[in-house]
Amino acid sequence: MVSGGLGFTDFGDRTVIGGLALEFYSRVAAHYGVETWGYVGPEPHVAEQILRDWLRIAGVEVFFNTRLASVVKDGRRIVRLQVETGEVFAASVFIDAGYEGDLLAQAGVSYAVGREGVAAYGESWAGRQPIRPDQHNFGAPVSPFVEGSTTQLLPFIHPRPLAPEGAGDGGVQAYGFRMCLTLRPENQLPFPRPDGYDPAQFELLRRYLAKGEYVMTQADLGERRVKYDSIGLGSYNIDIREVQRTWLWVPRAMQLSPEAFNEGYLSVPVRPYAIPYRCLLPRYDQCDNLVVSVCVSASHIAFASLRMEPQYMILGHAAGVAASLAAADQIAVQRVNIVELQRRLAEQGQALTTPSAN
Numbered sequence: 262m263v264s265g266g267l268g269f270t271d272f273g274d275r276t277v278i279g280g281l282a283l284e285f286y287s288r289v290a291a292h293y294g295v296e297t298w299g300y301v302g303p304e305p306h307v308a309e310q311i312l313r314d315w316l317r318i319a320g321v322e323v324f325f326n327t328r329l330a331s332v333v334k335d336g337r338r339i340v341r342l343q344v345e346t347g348e349v350f351a352a353s354v355f356i357d358a359g360y361e362g363d364l365l366a367q368a369g370v371s372y373a374v375g376r377e378g379v380a381a382y383g384e385s386w387a388g389r390q391p392i393r394p395d396q397h398n399f400g401a402p403v404s405p406f407v408e409g410s411t412t413q414l415l416p417f418i419h420p421r422p423l424a425p426e427g428a429g430d431g432g433v434q435a436y437g438f439r440m441c442l443t444l445r446p447e448n449q450l451p452f453p454r455p456d457g458y459d460p461a462q463f464e465l466l467r468r469y470l471a472k473g474e475y476v477m478t479q480a481d482l483g484e485r486r487v488k489y490d491s492i493g494l495g496s497y498n499i500d501i502r503e504v505q506r507t508w509l510w511v512p513r514a515m516q517l518s519p520e521a522f523n524e525g526y527l528s529v530p531v532r533p534y535a536i537p538y539r540c541l542l543p544r545y546d547q548c549d550n551l552v553v554s555v556c557v558s559a560s561h562i563a564f565a566s567l568r569m570e571p572q573y574m575i576l577g578h579a580a581g582v583a584a585s586l587a588a589a590d591q592i593a594v595q596r597v598n599i600v601e602l603q604r605r606l607a608e609q610g611q612a613l614t615t616p617s618a619n
Contacts, residue, residue, distance in 0.1 A: 264309035266439025269302035276556060281394040285311060324348065339368055375431030388427040403468045416462045438520035473595055477559040482531045482566055490599045491535035491613045492579035492606060497569045499529040499562055531566055533615045538602065541580055542595055549593035554580035575611065582606055 263270065263285075270286070276300055278286070286297060288311045293300045303311075316323055327344035334340060341351040344362065348429065357364035366372060378388040392398075407413040414420055424430040443449060460467075480486065482499065504525025510517040540558040543551055554576040559567055567576075582605050587594045603613055 263303060264305050264312060266305055266306065266441055268439070268441065272301070329363045332364065334368060342367075368612060374428055375433050378429035379427040381429060387422040388429050389432070391426050394474070399469055403465065405465075407464075415465050417465065470545075473539065474544050475537055475558060476544070476556070477536070477540045477563040477567070479560065479562045482534050482563055484533070488535040488537040490538040490540045490603075492541070492583075492602065492611070493536045493572070493575035494533050494612050494615060495536050495567055495569075495572045495575075496531065496533040497566050497572065499527060499531060499565045500569075501525060501527040501561075501565045527565070535613070535615060536572070536576065538579065538583065538597070538599060541576060541583070545593065545595045549595060550587065552580040552584050552594050554589075578609070578611060579606060582609075 272396050283297075285308075286301065289301075289307065290297045290299055290301045290589075291304070292307055292311075324344070324346075329350060330343045332339060332342045339355050342355070343347055343349045355364065362372065374389060377384075379385065381387065405414055405418045407415060424599045479499070481488075482495075496560045502525070503523040505523075506521060507524055508519055511520045512518075539555060541552050543549075543553065555573055557564070557567060557576065566572075579602070583594060583597050583602055586597045586602060586605075590597075607613060
């Protein structure tokens with residue numbers, strides 16, 4: 262894993278890590294010129310070099326790109342195995358250190374895949390979990406259906422019904438392929454278009470990203486929408502002054518009379534509403550180091566409520582904290598850690614949730 266793209270190592274209590282594991286991270290630290298645990302995210306090529314050095318010193322020959330093809334057993338013992346390239350390996354003892362357990366499966370060892378229910382081992386956290394909107398979920402509503410349909414699901418959304426909470430369903434946690442990126446031009450390579458690439462497979466992601474972009478509308482002022490990235494509250498009326506002076510023919514005393522009118526005035530009370538950080542941001546592909554606290558992303562109606570001095574101060578406060586976080590971490594403003602932003606704003610007295618949302 263450390264040589265395959267995983268660029269940061271998670272650990273609990275590092276005082277319990279010893280043996281070869283500790284030796285590995287000591288060598289990582291030595292490579293980067295820091296004390297042990299001073300750098301826990303080795304670049305994959307650094308990790309691979311450490312592992313290859315160990316193998317070389319131990320005199321171990323490694324056969325790469327050799328997938329398991331078959332296993333021969335004599336009773337309970339594995340006698341030999343063959344790989345797809347044709348080589349045969351015999352030994353008195355074998356170790357399956359693969360991520361998928363191919364050897365144990367082909368050796369006839371029983372195994373289970375997927376999560377069990379609570380009853381299987383008496384585990385209170387086992388089985389299908391409740392849906393937790395505030396944990397590892399989309400921060401904004403995203404439709405699961407193909408455009409124009411209410412039955413056809415997007416790719417990678419399970420059509421099966423959910424098992425009851427706590428029940429086993431054989432589900433396996435998601436995994437991903439790690440890819441190393443760099444800002445150093447001498448280390449960069451172009452991204453080739455994969456064979457068979459189909460952008461429609463990523464429609465759910467496209468929709469979610471389109472949501473890292475937000476336009477506040479009348480619904481945000483009146484429907485008590487919960488915003489995961491709230492950075493302040495608004496409460497002033499939808500207040501619009503006259504837009505134009507015009508005229509109309511008006512029936513008066515059995516005849517039409519031309520009369521001048523003022524049009525556009527609107528004053529509608531609203532309850533307190535959350536203002537999302539997203540509406541302070543440009544589109545990511547247009548600018549990634551700009552926060553806008555006055556000319557925010559809002560419809561004419563929504564802006565008519567936002568445009569008051571206290572709310573400008575609230576937005577300016579949030580913009581300043583967000584900008585400082587982005588500058589400190591050298592990241593795009595769209596990548597600011599929302600939890601940290603909200604924590605700092607709350608510490609500084611900013612109100613982030615409406616009374617009914619507490």
